Amino acid sequence: MSQEISLAPLDESRTSLPRIRVIRPPSFSLLGLWSSLRELWKYRDLLYTLTAHRIKVRYKQSVLGVAWAVLQPLSLMLIYTLVFAVVARIPTGGTPYPVIAFTGLLVWSLFSTALTSSTSGLVSHSHLVTKVYFPREILPLTYVFAAVFDFLIAIVVLAGIMIYYHVAPTTNIILALPIVCILICFVTAMSLVFSATQVRFRDVGVAMPLLLQLWMFASPVVYPLSAVPERFRSLYSLNPMVGIVDGFRTAVVGGAVPELRTFAVSAVISILLLPAAYLYFKHVEATIADVI
Amino acid sequence: MSDLIFDHVSKRYRIRHEVEAHATRHPLIRKWMNLWTRPEDFWAVRDVSFAVEKGEAVGIIGHNGAGKSTILKLLSNITTPTSGQITIKGRLAALIEVGSGFHPELSGRENIYLNGSILGMSRAEITEKLDSIIDFAGVRQFIDTPVKRFSSGMYVRLGFSIAAHLHPDILLLDEVLAVGDAAFQAKCLDRITELKEAGTTIVFISHDLRAVERLCQRVLLLKRGQIVMSGSAKDVVAAYKSDATLSSESVEVHKKGETKEVEIRALSFRDEAGELKPIFQTGEPLVARVDYEVHQPVKDAVFGILFFTADGQQHCELTTELSDDEISLSPGKASIEFRTPELGLLPGVYFTSVHVQERNARDVIHYQYKSTTLRVDFDRVVRGNFFLPHEWSIRQVRDGQESEKEVVGSNR
Numbered sequence: 001m002s003q004e005i006s007l008a009p010l011d012e013s014r015t016s017l018p019r020i021r022v023i024r025p026p027s028f029s030l031l032g033l034w035s036s037l038r039e040l041w042k043y044r045d046l047l048y049t050l051t052a053h054r055i056k057v058r059y060k061q062s063v064l065g066v067a068w069a070v071l072q073p074l075s076l077m078l079i080y081t082l083v084f085a086v087v088a089r090i091p092t093g094g095t096p097y098p099v100i101a102f103t104g105l106l107v108w109s110l111f112s113t114a115l116t117s118s119t120s121g122l123v124s125h126s127h128l129v130t131k132v133y134f135p136r137e138i139l140p141l142t143y144v145f146a147a148v149f150d151f152l153i154a155i156v157v158l159a160g161i162m163i164y165y166h167v168a169p170t171t172n173i174i175l176a177l178p179i180v181c182i183l184i185c186f187v188t189a190m191s192l193v194f195s196a197t198q199v200r201f202r203d204v205g206v207a208m209p210l211l212l213q214l215w216m217f218a219s220p221v222v223y224p225l226s227a228v229p230e231r232f233r234s235l236y237s238l239n240p241m242v243g244i245v246d247g248f249r250t251a252v253v254g255g256a257v258p259e260l261r262t263f264a265v266s267a268v269i270s271i272l273l274l275p276a277a278y279l280y281f282k283h284v285e286a287t288i289a290d291v292i
Numbered sequence: 293m294s295d296l297i298f299d300h301v302s303k304r305y306r307i308r309h310e311v312e313a314h315a316t317r318h319p320l321i322r323k324w325m326n327l328w329t330r331p332e333d334f335w336a337v338r339d340v341s342f343a344v345e346k347g348e349a350v351g352i353i354g355h356n357g358a359g360k361s362t363i364l365k366l367l368s369n370i371t372t373p374t375s376g377q378i379t380i381k382g383r384l385a386a387l388i389e390v391g392s393g394f395h396p397e398l399s400g401r402e403n404i405y406l407n408g409s410i411l412g413m414s415r416a417e418i419t420e421k422l423d424s425i426i427d428f429a430g431v432r433q434f435i436d437t438p439v440k441r442f443s444s445g446m447y448v449r450l451g452f453s454i455a456a457h458l459h460p461d462i463l464l465l466d467e468v469l470a471v472g473d474a475a476f477q478a479k480c481l482d483r484i485t486e487l488k489e490a491g492t493t494i495v496f497i498s499h500d501l502r503a504v505e506r507l508c509q510r511v512l513l514l515k516r517g518q519i520v521m522s523g524s525a526k527d528v529v530a531a532y533k534s535d536a537t538l539s540s541e542s543v544e545v546h547k548k549g550e551t552k553e554v555e556i557r558a559l560s561f562r563d564e565a566g567e568l569k570p571i572f573q574t575g576e577p578l579v580a581r582v583d584y585e586v587h588q589p590v591k592d593a594v595f596g597i598l599f600f601t602a603d604g605q606q607h608c609e610l611t612t613e614l615s616d617d618e619i620s621l622s623p624g625k626a627s628i629e630f631r632t633p634e635l636g637l638l639p640g641v642y643f644t645s646v647h648v649q650e651r652n653a654r655d656v657i658h659y660q661y662k663s664t665t666l667r668v669d670f671d672r673v674v675r676g677n678f679f680l681p682h683e684w685s686i687r688q689v690r691d692g693q694e695s696e697k698e699v700v701g702s703n704r
Binding site: 020021022023024025026043045046048049050053056057060128129130131132133134286287289290 | 305365366368369370371372373374375376377378379380381382384386393395397398402405406409410411412413414415
């Protein structure tokens with residue numbers, strides 16, 4: 001053989017896997033959650049590589065490439081502007097409707113793309129799931145991160161639109177950061193739940209477009225929160241996406257502090273949901289290769 | 293020190309039986325009811341315990357459905373055990389279906405990163421080994437083209453090359469060696485042997501008994517999810533082969549369009565005198581007799597006996613097809629005898645199939661599969677794949693004169 005491969009013992013510090021691994025029947029505890037997180041951390045390189053490839057592949061063979069990340073919310077904005085601002089003339093309280101719509105759609109597309117793609121994510125990678133071990137949550141997570149990437153690109157467009165309509169942000173824009181964190185938290189939780197359920201019940205994937213359509217109109221995406229009658233508000237705000245979408249819009253476009261009560265509902269639900277969703281995912285993961 | 297411990301491991305699968313069609317009419321109701329039927333338990337692996345020492349190469353063999361692939365999946369953590377505990381010390385890499393983690397749109401280089409990280413390598417580690425991986429696979433020229441443009445050979449080579457650079461402490465091998473061309477297969481085997489010599493623990497799960505015998509010191513024999521035998525490769529493989537005789541059943545396969553003008557009644561193996569003989573030895577004369585009954589005349593018939601190895605490979609055949617002499621059959625009972633002066637088959641159990649057909653006809657007249665097995669026993673040690681009858685002689689040169697050649701021995 002002409003090739004020489006050095007067989008020197010591997011440097012322990014570089015070994016990315018644990019020295020001793022014990023595989024037991026699945027059991028569930030908060031301690032298990034901790035060790036799952038540690039395992040995930042060890043596979044962070046895979047998470048990074050897969051996310052990068054996810055983004056690359058998405059735009060590789062399309063002519064417009066990354067421009068799609070901009071075109072999608074932009075064209076939706078135009079459609080909704082036509083419907084709500086020109087035809088239905090919805091009151092927006094001074095802010096130009098296109099800005100209202102674009103901020104809403106920006107947040108919403110992060111949520112809906114991540115959820116749609118990650119729901120089918122495990123099943124579409126069944127060839128990997130049945131052949132190689134890695135923490136399975138990496139698959140839905142990569143879709144979430146790829147959607148966050150698109151979101152960041154669309155933020156640039158939002159800046160352009162705000163300049164065009166002379167909407168100036170205030171220092172309150174900094175509040176958008178924790179709101180986006182809560183959004184990512186919530187979408188991750190939902191992605192974990194739906195992708196794991198999809199493995200056994202493919203109905204989830206089929207129902208997803210309808211669910212998202214309903215959910216979008218139940219959130220202040222293409223209309224401002226002020227358009228919702230006062231007496232329905234508290235019930236309406238139980239939808240975590242309400243606090244997130246409205247909060248983001250208020251902080252970025254409105255230049256004000258978002259209403260704390262509405263946002264707190266979203267934050268509490270998201271933060272409680274994430275570990276529960278992760279536990280559920282890990283529970284399903286144990287038998288994923290057997291049923292997929 | 294054991295690198296790998298299977299401690300009373302069991303794996304249960306639940307099989308749901310469909311509610312019978314007549315039970316209810318509507319498919320939706322039937323589906324709903326299916327959700328509530330009690331699933332049936334199937335134990336793919338039952339209370340299996342074994343330990344593999346550091347640097348040891350262990351083979352796992354068994355029939356289809358014996359639990360081999362379940363053990364593989366448990367070891368590689370693809371699925372979890374129902375009970376029991378598996379302890380793995382060190383980095384484990386599974387060489388199962390190489391290249392299954394490739395993305396066709398991405399370049400070879402990008403796929404090395406993708407596949408490498410799926411197999412558990414860090415990015416820094418991959419960058420360091422990138423050149424070596426590319427060279428081992430021999431795809432440097434194409435490394436920046438999307439792998440969908442790769443030939444299947446290149447695909448496999450790249451896949452194996454990535455896995456071969458893992459430096460695992462424990463290597464899991466499936467039937468992967470069955471892929472690629474002969475030259476690359478040899479390269480793979482060299483690499484595996486290198487890893488083995490460097491102290492890598494190897495678990496080899498295969499149907500390929502010869503490869504198992506070559507690579508492993510110790511072999512476990514699985515049967516219905518349990519280990520029924522464990523010992524030296526030679527002993528266990530031999531036991532497995534002889535076990536194949538016991539479990540072989542006569543299976544008659546009716547091929548489509550079969551017209552029973554001739555019926556094969558029996559296949560028997562006899563000695564030169566025509567006496568039935570249960571066990572043969574390599575190098576002995578063998579007579580294979582096919583008894584048949586002709587119902588309608590056949591003008592130009594062809595008889596053939598095929599021998600299969602225990603793992604189902606066609607091994608050799610006895611046939612009248614190669615001769616142009618016509619065999620015409622007229623109604624009545626008859627038999628045909630094939631003679632071989634020296635049996636070239638090595639010790640083992642061979643399955644047979646017998647067929648009779650009209651020359652150049654599309655369908656066989658009668659075909660019998662696995663009706664009789666031929667058992668060849670150990671007599672002398674023969675290396676290689678078959679026994680070649682031979683003799684030898686020595687010519688001595690004395691005072692510039694060559695002496696008469698003198699036969700000093702033969703292997704008959």
